[in-house]
Amino acid sequence: MNAKQKLHQARLQEWAGRFAEQKASGLTVRQWCEVNHFSFHTYNYWKHLLKEEVVDQVLPYIVPIPVSAVPEYLSSLEATEVSSIRSNCGGSETNLLNL
Numbered sequence: 001m002n003a004k005q006k007l008h009q010a011r012l013q014e015w016a017g018r019f020a021e022q023k024a025s026g027l028t029v030r031q032w033c034e035v036n037h038f039s040f041h042t043y044n045y046w047k048h049l050l051k052e053e054v055v056d057q058v059l060p061y062i063v064p065i066p067v068s069a070v071p072e073y074l075s076s077l078e079a080t081e082v083s084s085i086r087s088n089c090g091g092s093e094t095n096l097l098n099l
Helices: 003-025 029-035 040-061
Strands: none
Touching: 003 029, 003 040, 029 040
8 A cells, every 4th residue: 555545544534533523413514514614525525435435345245146147036126125235244344325
């Protein structure tokens, strides 16, 4: 990992802590941003990057299944209501939709 990647990881960890602080504060995101002198845009930018990082860490564990390998009786299944996606890869459970 080069210096730029290390700095990016450090900032992601810093923002992960800030997201936890905001949630614990009971303030709305906009209120928390105003009190802590961050723009709403900056908050959402880092939240998006953190979500992308989590997805990048989890996706390598997903193996695509060729359609030809799926039995015909399963080929018409459809997900109708998904409220959360959880992964327990690496020993810890991560909720991907409620970051």
